[in-house]
Amino acid sequence: MTTAARPDAILPDGPSGQRLVKALTYTLNPDRTLHRYQARYGSAFSIDAFGFGRMVVLTDPAEVKQILQATQDVIDLADIGVDRALGHGSLFATYGDAHRRDRKLLTPPLHGNRLRAYEKMIERAAECEMATWPEGKPFPALPSMMRITLDVILDAVFGAEGAELEELRRMLPPMVQRGTLLAFLPKFQRLLGSHGPWARFQRERARFDVLMARLIDQATPVLDTRDDVLAMLLQARYDDGSPMSHAQISDQMLTLMAAGHETTATTLAWAVERIRRQEGLSDRLAAEVDEGGSALRDSTLLEVQRVRPVVNLVNREVRAENLEIGRWRLPRGTVVGIPVGLLHDDSNLFGDPSTFNPDRFVGAKPNTYQWIPFGGGVRRCIGANFATLEMNVVLRTMFRDFIVEPTTDGPERRVTRGIAAAPGKGGMMIVRRRN
């Protein structure tokens, strides 16, 4: 235990020495590093991480629950300058009351009955991509899933068509990847001046705003005929009757794309990777589709996200003068990390945690503060229901039309891409069309 910075602070111990080296070690292999520190320091430790600086990592389920349940004046998302990439209006760059107000407007288009409107469209996007799949030859699932989830977002969220659709489809994935890197590594922003990645990102962002202005102009006269998220946001009103500004809407649309595209596609690639390694599972999932059921598919998705969460760490920053939590006293400004994988690996929470067992969730709902691939509390992923529906429809379409061949290959290792931790080979798959 150390008492650091402020004399009244009580922070957990952690590795000392070269901070840059430690941060790099964590970035290159977050899973192994976090497991190692947990074995060495116990349920709480302090580490260095790019973008966050010194961070207190908590893995005790009671402490994690306390963090996720706390109000936003006590602890909120860490401010790591995400606005540089996503804009000041982004849900990731607003806090407290401003965040609550914006979240209230963004929630309806991504929940409840609205989701049903997207189901057919998701199925069409999946069918279109799957029509290109080769039979009997290995190929990685990830690029294919990335194309499906991109098309779904551009349709369901942006309502994009024609020339704008084509341009957004081309520009958004590399732009978001550059933006994420620059948000986490602000020093790169000065690199190479007007020829560097930051200048390029700014040009792309300006072009994105032009395209958004066009999409808004196209949508405005026909709002009542549209059911995409953009059209709903244009009609949404704050409690005082005012609308969201177009600049804010542009920031939110980029945010939804950045948060929802790669995460959903990567989880689907893991689903393929895990399912192929579980004897008989592929056949059981296909039989369930034929019978019109979904219990095993739902449960498989929950279990894939337990054993292979694509977001490694949920972060918060203490806003209160002091936060007393368990043995610790965390002063204002302390960044707290909740390592999703370590919680999911806790044998007190999940029996035989290292075994992939899709049946464990059949007929059993996971605990919201223990199964946390979507984070938790007032900051829980706003797209969780949308992503769950999308993943479900993609798997249903896949098992309806294809036999997914099992494999005896070893597990693919986790590699961190821009935002998500992906299977190292992209989730290799071999399929045959069902007749």
Ligand code: HEM
């Ligand atoms: C499997 C897919 C997905 C995963 C694993 C995932 C995971 C996460 C996680 C871990 C967080 C942080 C939660 C926290 O701090 O407690 C988050 C936040 C967020 N996600 Fe997702 N997400 C996914 C899909 C989506 C989709 C499809 C969208 C939108 C269409 C989306 C939009 C957002 C937004 C806007 C936030 C910020 C919420 C806020 O701060 O209030 N996500 N997501």
